[in-house]
Amino acid sequence: xxxxxxxxxxxxxxxxxxxxxxxxxxxxxxxxxxxxxxxxxxxxxxxxxxxxxxxxxxxxxxxxxxxxxxxxxxxxxxxxxxxxxxxxxxxxxxxxxxxxxxxxxxxxxxxxxxxxxxxxxxxxxxxxxxxxxxxxxxxxxxxxxxxxxxxxxxxxxxxxxxxxxxxxxxxxxxxxxxxxxxxxxxxxxxxxxxxxxxxxxxxxxxxxxxxxxxxxxxxxxxxxxxxxxxxxxxxxxxxxxxxxxxxxxxxxxxxxxxxxxxxxxxxxxxxxxxxxxxxxxxxxxxxxxxxxxxxxxxxxxxxxxxxxxxxxxxxxxxxxxxxxxxxxxxxxxxxxxxxxxxxxxxxxxxxxxxxxxxxxxxxxxxxxxxxxxxxxxxxxxxxxxxxxxxxxxxxxxxxxxxxxxxxxxxxxxxxxxxxxxxxxxxxxxxxxxxxxxxxxxxxxxxxxxxxxxxxxxxxxxxxxxxxxxxxxxxx
Numbered sequence: 001x002x003x004x005x006x007x008x009x010x011x012x013x014x015x016x017x018x019x020x021x022x023x024x025x026x027x028x029x030x031x032x033x034x035x036x037x038x039x040x041x042x043x044x045x046x047x048x049x050x051x052x053x054x055x056x057x058x059x060x061x062x063x064x065x066x067x068x069x070x071x072x073x074x075x076x077x078x079x080x081x082x083x084x085x086x087x088x089x090x091x092x093x094x095x096x097x098x099x100x101x102x103x104x105x106x107x108x109x110x111x112x113x114x115x116x117x118x119x120x121x122x123x124x125x126x127x128x129x130x131x132x133x134x135x136x137x138x139x140x141x142x143x144x145x146x147x148x149x150x151x152x153x154x155x156x157x158x159x160x161x162x163x164x165x166x167x168x169x170x171x172x173x174x175x176x177x178x179x180x181x182x183x184x185x186x187x188x189x190x191x192x193x194x195x196x197x198x199x200x201x202x203x204x205x206x207x208x209x210x211x212x213x214x215x216x217x218x219x220x221x222x223x224x225x226x227x228x229x230x231x232x233x234x235x236x237x238x239x240x241x242x243x244x245x246x247x248x249x250x251x252x253x254x255x256x257x258x259x260x261x262x263x264x265x266x267x268x269x270x271x272x273x274x275x276x277x278x279x280x281x282x283x284x285x286x287x288x289x290x291x292x293x294x295x296x297x298x299x300x301x302x303x304x305x306x307x308x309x310x311x312x313x314x315x316x317x318x319x320x321x322x323x324x325x326x327x328x329x330x331x332x333x334x335x336x337x338x339x340x341x342x343x344x345x346x347x348x349x350x351x352x353x354x355x356x357x358x359x360x361x362x363x364x365x366x367x368x369x370x371x372x373x374x375x376x377x378x379x380x381x382x383x384x385x386x387x388x389x390x391x392x393x394x395x396x397x398x399x400x401x402x403x404x405x406x407x408x409x410x411x412x413x414x415x416x417x418x419x420x421x422x423x424x425x426x427x428x429x430x431x432x433x434x435x436x437x438x439x440x441x442x443x444x445x446x447x448x449x450x451x452x453x454x455x456x457x458x459x460x461x462x463x464x465x466x467x468x469x470x471x472x473x474x475x
Contacts, residue, residue, distance in 0.1 A: 011101070012109040018087065019113050023079025030071045031064070038063055055143060062136040065128040069121060073293035074323055076117045077300045080110060081315040084304025091309055103367040107301070114297035122290030126259060129286075133256035137209070144242045145204050148211060152202070161240050163187045166213070168200075177201045181215060183238065194221040195236065213238040254282045277344055281337050284348040288330070295355040296326060302362035302372060326351060369446060426452040428463045435463045437472055 038060070046056065087093050096106065151158045158166045164187065169180030181200040185193040197218025204211045215236045222229040254262065262283040269276035299322060303315035329351035337347035362372050427448040428435040435458045436443045452458040455465075455473060465473060 008105075008108075011096075011106075012112075015083070015106065015109040016113055018083040019080050019110070021079075022082040023075050023113075023117070026078040026082075027071060027075035030075055031067060034067045034071055035060070035064075038067065051143065055139070058139055059136070062132040062139065065124045065132045068124045069129065069289060072117060072121045072124070073289075073296045076114060076293060076297040077303075077319050077323060078316065080114070080297055080300030081304040081319050084301055085307040085315050088305050088307040089309055093305065103301075103305075103363070107363070110298065110301050114294050117297060118290050118294035121293040122287075125286045125290055130256050130258055137256070141204070141209060141242060145211070148202070161211070164213075164238065164240055175201075181218070183213065183215070185238065191223045194223075195219070195238070196221075197236070209242045211240045211242055213240065254279060257282070259283060259286065272340065274338075277338060277340060280344045281334060281348065284337075284345060285334070288348050288352055291352050292326060292330070292355065295352060295359050296323060298359045299355070299362065302359075302366040305366045306372065326355060329354065371441070426455060426458050428452060428458060433463050434466050435469065436466055437469045439472060440466060440469050442466065 042059070046059075051059065084093070093106075148158075148161060152166060152168060152171070154168055154171050156167070158168075163185070165184040167182040168178045171178055178200040179198065181195075181197045183195040183197075185195065195215060195218060197215035199217060200213060200215040202211060202213050215233075215238070217234060218232075218236065220229075220231040220233065220236065222231075257265070257279075262279050266276050266279040266283070269279070300315070300319060303319050303322075306315050306318075333342075333347040333350050336342045337344045341347070342350075365372055426435045426437065427443055427445075428450045429442075429445060429447045430450055431447045435452065435455075436445070436448060442448070452461075452463070458465075464470075
């Protein structure tokens with residue numbers, strides 16, 4: 001009894017180790033790739049501000065929660081797929097089945113690992129991303145503000161404010177106030193607007209990402225060929241928005257709001273407005289993506305089990321296609337919600353519902369040792385694509401023969417049946433009354449319990465070949 005009770009724990013820990021090792025490897029590799037993709041838009045901003053190593057590390061530390069939201073699901077799916085592909089290729093899954101352990105008994109550690117990874121993804125989505133958005137804005141504002149403060153010096157024309165050039169005759173070191181100030185504003189005009197003042201100073205507003213220059217006791221000169229203007233003032237305020245080149249990545253937006261704030265602001269909107277829909281989309285997005293991470297992770301189990309000893313594994317390629325498909329459907333659902341084509345909750349959760357059904361369906365298929373796609377669907381796609389592939393194959397062969405300067409070698413073929421096919425043992429599906437040649441992937445199907453000495457006998461008793469085998473026979 002002790003051995004029996006220890007077996008699940010031993011098995012679960014072994015399977016968890018097999019899954020987590022490729023998960024962490026995939027996680028590191030993908031984050032390095034995503035890091036380089038994120039780095040490129042920030043290069044000009046980093047070089048322009050001459051950011052030090054400490055600020056550089058802080059800047060990208062605030063970016064990583066957003067990166068993790070997309071890299072964690074992909075790494076989880078790849079980790080589980082790679083783990084079970086290896087176990088299946090090394091016949092370890094076969095050994096477990098021979099020991100009386102079914103796929104459903106293997107499933108608990110997969111669910112536990114996938115759930116823990118999904119919860120981690122949810123923590124990043126709900127908690128860390130809003131905090132990182134706020135911290136990112138504060139850091140960028142601090143860096144830009146430092147650049148401006150360092151750039152403004154006595155008796156120097158300062159261009160740190162872009163199209164606004166500032167000249168200060170004297171700076172009070174105690175208060176930071178300016179004396180004898182000259183400002184040239186080239187924003188949106190052909191001729192600069194010149195402002196001169198006896199005193200001034202600079203203040204900043206982090207909430208709106210704005211630096212304000214306050215000038216006192218001066219005059220504003222607006223040159224023009226038709227009508228030049230000179231305006232005397234006691235107090236004049238120039239607002240300069242601080243916008244780094246990657247403005248989208250640093251401005252405060254709805255993604256910085258907490259879940260409660262999103263619902264509160266959505267409830268304040270009257271009617272089904274665009275602003276209300278966007279707030280609700282952001283709310284559902286933070287819940288949808290972690291749940292999607294769970295579904296994508298679990299799909300790795302049936303994909304990994306498609307590997308066989310001596311058979312090329314296709315789980316990773318199919319998994320990548322499924323990962324891309326999920327985010328395409330997620331984007332489509334988000335668009336439908338934004339355009340009010342569907343209710344927000346329905347549009348955002350539809351991809352997860354679809355993938356939940358797909359995951360359950362595939363797990364039951366592999367548990368019953370059936371291929372992922374039913375035979376009817378596989379035959380349908382083969383019928384549609386078989387002619388195209390055959391045409392390209394013939395075209396390729398003809399091109400090769402012409403390049404080599406030789407003619408294709410043809411062998412006499414029996415008009416009724418191919419001699420090779422006729423001499424090969426055939427297996428028939430007693431339910432669908434369809435037979436398969438050894439080259440067919442359905443040759444070892446569960447219901448293929450009858451054998452024929454050759455194709456002719458199979459035809460005589462009323463069996464028909466599947467589409468793939470029919471093409472083999474007719475070659």
